[in-house]
Amino acid sequence: NAGVMQNPRHLVRRRGQEARLRCSPMKGHSHVYWYRQLPEEGLKFMVYLQKENIIDESGMPKERFSAEFPKEGPSILRIQQVVRGDSAAYFCASKGLAVFKGNTQYFGPGTRLTVL
Amino acid sequence: KNQVEQSPQSLIILEGKNCTLQCNYTVSPFSNLRWYKQDTGRGPVSLTIMTFSENTKSNGRYTATLDADTKQSSLHITASQLSDSASYICVVSARHSGYSTLTFGKGTMLLVSP
Numbered sequence A: 001n002a003g004v005m006q007n008p009r010h011l012v013r014r015r016g017q018e019a020r021l022r023c024s025p026m027k028g029h030s031h032v033y034w035y036r037q038l039p040e041e042g043l044k045f046m047v048y049l050q051k052e053n054i055i056d057e058s059g060m061p062k063e064r065f066s067a068e069f070p071k072e073g074p075s076i077l078r079i080q081q082v083v084r085g086d087s088a089a090y091f092c093a094s095k096g097l098a099v100f101k102g103n104t105q106y107f108g109p110g111t112r113l114t115v116l
Numbered sequence B: 001k002n003q004v005e006q007s008p009q010s011l012i013i014l015e016g017k018n019c020t021l022q023c024n025y026t027v028s029p030f031s032n033l034r035w036y037k038q039d040t041g042r043g044p045v046s047l048t049i050m051t052f053s054e055n056t057k058s059n060g061r062y063t064a065t066l067d068a069d070t071k072q073s074s075l076h077i078t079a080s081q082l083s084d085s086a087s088y089i090c091v092v093s094a095r096h097s098g099y100s101t102l103t104f105g106k107g108t109m110l111l112v113s114p
Helices: none
Strands: A005-007 A011-015 A019-024 A030-038 A045-050 A054-057 A067-068 A075-079 A088-095 A111-115 B003-008 B010-013 B018-027 B030-038 B045-051 B056-059 B062-067 B070-078 B086-095 B102-103 B108-113
Touching: A005 A088, A011 A019, A011 A075, A019 A088, A030 A075, A030 B056, A045 A067, A045 A075, A045 B102, A067 A088, A067 B030, A075 A088, B003 B086, B003 B102, B010 B018, B018 B030, B018 B108, B030 B070, B045 B056, B045 B070, B070 B086
Parallel strands: A011 A111, B010 B108
Antiparallel strands: A005 A019, A019 A075, A030 A045, A030 A088, A045 A054, A067 A075, A088 A111, B003 B018, B018 B070, B030 B045, B030 B086, B056 B062, B062 B070, B086 B102, B086 B108
């Protein structure tokens, strides 16, 4: 059973371009979370999605950022018109149904975005 | 505002020695507390999880404690190994109606030296 997959692992964009980050959850998981980690900072929650639904996007900037988790295919975090401040590591985590104690989120390896 | 504070920020110990990492939190409504290990360039991996009623939880050489009254937790690592070098992150879960959200500490960067 493959773990959470993220691609690309590294992404370089120039200011003003678009960045698309992909996350394939663990097999059987229908819940996806996106987090951002700035250098020397802890992970910060951005958005929580279930298949085709955004449950909580309170941590995601209102402008330029969007996320989706379609019925088929990976979850996508899209950042439009990137700025240097968007440079960070973006982690995706997935979890299964909330029937087991702890409800552990399993993290992917992250995508490191660098904006030049 | 939910917050998780960890100390120390970084720590260097000799291989074979023990160490204890600290975590203080103000998260409500509290659901559970996890310690994660994050190797450089990798995603966090769960080490332990404790609910309100649990005081201690072990996972091999890792032992976590929780004092829900004082809102403090610790992670004790015994007989450290070079592979323990990583960032250790305290993560507290708050339970909302139907789902949970996680608040992450900044982590303690541990370096185990030969």
